[in-house]
Amino acid sequence: MWLSFMVCSWSLEVATVILKNYRRAKRKKNVKRPYAKRLMAKLGNQAYKVIGDQLRIPIKPREYFYVKLHKRVMHFLSDTTLKLGSVTLTACRVVVVFSKIAKVTEFRGYVAIDVNEDNITAMNSNGKVRFFDLSKLKKVGCGYFERGKVLQRKYNKDRRVLKKVLSKISENYRNRVSTMLHQVSTAIVKGCRKEGYGLIHEDLRGLRRTINERAKQFNKVNVKVQRVSNHSKKLKRRLNNWWFREFLNQISYKCMWESVKTIESKHARGSSSICPICGSKLAEYPNGQVGCERCKLKENRHIVACVNLLRWELAVQA
Ligand SMILES: [Zn+2]
Secondary structure, eight states, rough: HHHHHHHHHHHHHHHHHHHHHHHHHHHHHHOOOOOOOOEEEOOOTTTEETTTTTEEEEEEETTEEEEEHHHHHHHHOOOSEEEEEEEEEEOOEEEEEEEEEOOOOOSEEEEEEEEEEEEEEEETTTOEEEEEHHHHHHHHHHHHHHHHHHHHTTTTTTTHHHHHHHHHHHHHHHHHHHHOOOOOOOHHHHHHHHHHHEEEEEEOHHHHHHOEEEEEEEEEEEEEEEEEESSOHHHHHHHHTTOHHHHHHHHHHHHHHOOOOEEEOOOTTTTTOTTTTTOOOOOEEETTTTTTTTTEEEEEEEHHHHHHHHHHHHHHHH
């Protein structure tokens, strides 16, 4: 009883935040009602204590339970410049929050990143290009989709088992994606930090909304006005499963931690199809090349996108 009461009071903070966000979102668009699916508890930094390599959490007055901490957490704890924040408990993990005050240092220029489905291109203001090939991830994603299809056919009589096996393979897939994205985002942010560059990336927010948009159309067969998707099922699946949001989240928190300045470019529409020299529309060629007929420019489209991002953002600042 006590435990449930205390867990309740700890989670209250989370619940109010969910409700607040829902109310704010509701004003703009009709959104789904929030629903807490998982058991979790959030503790403020007064509620727990770290003793040795164990986390002490009170259950009743003068009664505690202990959680052993990972050695990486202990490494962070030994750093005295970091401040301990809240602790979140879920069914399978404990999340310990650290905070630090980061000073934004002087920077020499910017690195623009262009996020694509099968690669990430980074280019700094001196023209140095780094290319991260992620075509493997795209292939892996297709493989998982096909496997999911097979499993759905195999277990279509038993929803319980189907749910279990599907969640297992989607977990595997997510782990693979996030491992690879972490490697890339760490490499980019560390490079910025070392060479003293800020970071510019496209603001891809709202992409899902535009992809899933549906328009009203008249159906001749059943004589009704219905909402029909603007885009094909295949395209929607591809773009809704794209990992861009996770990658940008990783970039933004890593930049904050390493005190690298980031800019979200709001006017990056068509950055890979406009000529960076004269501003006319570029023609597309095979192998990801684009060209301008007026200035006889021929270049990789991802590099053109980076150049445009850098140019536009610097023009806004000047
Ligand atoms: Zn041109």
